[in-house]
Amino acid sequence: xxxxxxxxxxxxxxxxxxxxxxxxxxxxxxxxxxxxxxxxxxxxxxxxxxxxxxxxxxxxxxxxxxxxxxxxxxxxxxxxxxxxxxxxxxxxxxxxxxxxxxxxxxxxxxxxxxxxxxxxxxxxxxxxxxxxxxxxxxxxxxxxxxxxxxxxxxxxxxxxxxxxxxxxxxxxxxxxxxxxxxxxxxxxxxxxxxxxxxxxxxxxxxxxxxxxxxxxxxxxxxxxxxxxxxxxxxxxxxxxxxxxxxxxxxxxxxxxx
Amino acid sequence: xxxxxxxxxxxxxxxxxxxxxxxxxxxxxxxxxxxxxxxxxxxxxxxxxxxxxxxxxxxxxxxxxxxxxxxxxxxxxxxxxxxxxxxxxxxxxxxxxxxxxxxxxxxxxxxxxxxxxxxxxxxxxxxxxxxxxxxxxxxxxxxxxxxxxxxxxxxxxxxxxxxxxxxxxxxxxxxxxxxxxxxxxxxxxxxxxxxxxxxxxxxxxxxxxxxxxxxxxxxxxxxxxxxxxxxxxxxxxxxxxxxxxxxxxxxxxxxxxxxxxxxxxxxxxxxxxxxxxxxxxxxxxxxxxxxxx
Numbered sequence: 001x002x003x004x005x006x007x008x009x010x011x012x013x014x015x016x017x018x019x020x021x022x023x024x025x026x027x028x029x030x031x032x033x034x035x036x037x038x039x040x041x042x043x044x045x046x047x048x049x050x051x052x053x054x055x056x057x058x059x060x061x062x063x064x065x066x067x068x069x070x071x072x073x074x075x076x077x078x079x080x081x082x083x084x085x086x087x088x089x090x091x092x093x094x095x096x097x098x099x100x101x102x103x104x105x106x107x108x109x110x111x112x113x114x115x116x117x118x119x120x121x122x123x124x125x126x127x128x129x130x131x132x133x134x135x136x137x138x139x140x141x142x143x144x145x146x147x148x149x150x151x152x153x154x155x156x157x158x159x160x161x162x163x164x165x166x167x168x169x170x171x172x173x174x175x176x177x178x179x180x181x182x183x184x185x186x187x188x189x190x191x192x193x194x195x196x197x198x199x200x201x202x203x204x205x206x207x208x209x210x211x212x213x214x215x216x217x218x219x220x221x222x223x224x225x226x227x228x229x230x231x232x233x234x235x236x237x238x239x240x241x242x243x244x245x246x247x248x249x250x251x252x253x254x255x256x257x
Numbered sequence: 258x259x260x261x262x263x264x265x266x267x268x269x270x271x272x273x274x275x276x277x278x279x280x281x282x283x284x285x286x287x288x289x290x291x292x293x294x295x296x297x298x299x300x301x302x303x304x305x306x307x308x309x310x311x312x313x314x315x316x317x318x319x320x321x322x323x324x325x326x327x328x329x330x331x332x333x334x335x336x337x338x339x340x341x342x343x344x345x346x347x348x349x350x351x352x353x354x355x356x357x358x359x360x361x362x363x364x365x366x367x368x369x370x371x372x373x374x375x376x377x378x379x380x381x382x383x384x385x386x387x388x389x390x391x392x393x394x395x396x397x398x399x400x401x402x403x404x405x406x407x408x409x410x411x412x413x414x415x416x417x418x419x420x421x422x423x424x425x426x427x428x429x430x431x432x433x434x435x436x437x438x439x440x441x442x443x444x445x446x447x448x449x450x451x452x453x454x455x456x457x458x459x460x461x462x463x464x465x466x467x468x469x470x471x472x473x474x475x476x477x478x479x480x481x482x483x484x485x486x487x488x489x490x491x492x493x494x495x496x497x498x499x500x501x502x503x504x505x506x507x508x509x510x511x512x513x514x515x516x517x518x519x520x521x522x523x524x525x526x527x528x529x530x531x532x533x534x535x536x537x538x539x540x541x542x543x544x545x546x547x548x549x550x
Binding site for chain 2: 083115118162
């Protein structure tokens with residue numbers, strides 16, 4: 001279980017541009033939940049993910065995973081249990097290394113990066129098996145540098161790589177936003193499959209309302225650092241795109257747009 | 258023939274230095290100016306040890322270790338004190354100038370009469386007379402090849418993979434639950450170890466330590482790396498490390514040819530102009546690639 005308690009987050013503290021994003025923000029995500037998070041720009045979605053992963057510090061509050069307080073833990077320490085896919089496909093892979101090398105790197109997460117050989121030939125077939133399910137033909141390009149792949153192919157690899165080793169949380173930060181509709185759909189279906197197979201607790205930020213409604217077991221809508229909608233289970237299944245859109249319009253009018 | 262051998266000797270010594278710069282400049286994407294200090298550092302340590310009567314072959318690992326320490330310092334300044342990469346190198350380079358003077362005692366330590374890795378009793382006894390004149394170049398070739406092979410092997414290990422990843426995409430290293438700062442420090446340590454080792458060999462080849470021998474070492478190394486990796490880009494069967502070694506030899510050959518036509522004091526000017534030309538050539542190539550993609 002993931003818990004955020006009494007989170008306070010200020011940007012540019014102590015300056016004229018000081019901006020308070022979160023004031024006493026609370027959220028708890030149960031084991032096995034798939035949370036879709038929607039909201040306008042600047043509503044704090046990505047900041048929330050960054051706070052969970054430790055990419056940015058908080059002024060007050062606590063973050064805990066399964067009861068263990070990780071507020072002070074460094075980002076790379078938290079990442080032992082967290083897999084993350086970013087909006088930018090380039091962030092999840094190493095462009096100057098081959099597909100095989102990238103997969104080997106990811107496969108070793110959580111273990112020692114010592115002086116044993118970087119590529120374990122015995123695992124190659126397994127990597128190819130994993131890549132084959134993407135249906136992108138990557139399994140035949142094991143020695144091609146990832147930098148020469150398209151954004152969609154890279155994002156698919158990033159998703160595979162971040163979920164290859166046992167993790168507890170999967171954090172998806174608008175991971176389909178930079179892709180064309182067809183590839184986005186493919187990545188989204190793959191995400192759903194992996195999450196179900198590995199029973200991962202997932203938080204997905206998206207601007208695609210359809211994905212938010214179609215996938216996942218809980219929907220959150222954020223606005224100015226607060227959750228203004230939180231539905232799960234049966235309630236979530238009844239949520240329609242129109243409802244969300246209506247709510248979206250309401251908050252936009254509030255903001256004067 | 259003499260000129261050819263001298264180019265080969267110098268080129269391969271600077272080749273070892275360039276292998277170090279290949280790690281920082283190409284792999285880590287870190288403009289490491291520590292090099293101008295760690296190159297004479299290796300020489301200072303070597304000259305001091307040899308005048309004290311230490312076995313010259315022992316100076317090789319010792320010089321490497323001292324360079325590693327210098328690299329770790331630069332890394333700590335950059336990672337832990339959050340100083341910008343270029344400035345961390347400049348701070349260490351400046352500090353090393355004095356440190357080198359402390360180690361060597363003076364700005365100039367000749368080791369003409371002492372035995373070195375190229376000239377000692379053991380070699381004179383066991384190596385046939387016919388090979389003796391080529392001893393220096395052969396030993397340098399052996400050391401540089403060993404460095405190259407070890408570096409190649411290292412870069413194909415898990416730790417080496419992580420090093421390659423950190424310069425490419427440091428976010429990925431964090432995602433893999435590894436501290437990217439430590440990986441950077443490791444890379445700087447190995448790089449400066451190699452640079453210091455090059456200084457050690459250079460000192461024994463020239464039979465003198467001079468405080469100013471490091472000035473411009475980084476430029477020479479960078480030029481070699483860029484020549485090697487951009488001019489030989491199309492040759493796919495050569496590994497990057499081989500290209501860097503060849504690049505260093507090509508660079509030294511260019512300088513040797515240029516220096517014949519000009520006066521000795523124009524040496525640094527030639528270096529600068531050559532470096533500029535190489536940069537312009539390699540940039541054009543980069544552009545072409547972008548258009549292709």
